[in-house]
Amino acid sequence: MIGNRKRWQLPIKAKNAGEELYIHSKAKFHYFTDENKSLCGNHNQLWYVFETYPDERDWKTFDDSVYCSRCLKILKKNEGSGDE
Numbered sequence: 001m002i003g004n005r006k007r008w009q010l011p012i013k014a015k016n017a018g019e020e021l022y023i024h025s026k027a028k029f030h031y032f033t034d035e036n037k038s039l040c041g042n043h044n045q046l047w048y049v050f051e052t053y054p055d056e057r058d059w060k061t062f063d064d065s066v067y068c069s070r071c072l073k074i075l076k077k078n079e080g081s082g083d084e
Contacts, residue, residue, distance in 0.1 A: 006033055008067065011043040031071040040070035 008029040012021050030038035037044050064072060 012045055028068045029066055030068045031075050038068065038071055039074040040068050
């Protein structure tokens with residue numbers, strides 16, 4: 001196992017298969033799970049391949065506008081129920 005498998009990350013894109021990867025200039029952080037899927041279901045990526053995450057000591061101190069609203073809503077709901 002490689003550390004904590006759940007984290008906020010910027011989604012990585014490629015215009016075409018095999019082309020250079022990039023982060024869109026208006027990308028928001030998405031919360032990726034053990035299955036390498038974002039909570040909102042819009043993105044899949046191997047979380048341990050890219051270092052595109054913020055300092056997660058206290059992600060709640062950041063402005064909500066930098067996060068995917070759907071991921072944030074689901075995560076807050078899960079935290080309230082004791083799940084993550």
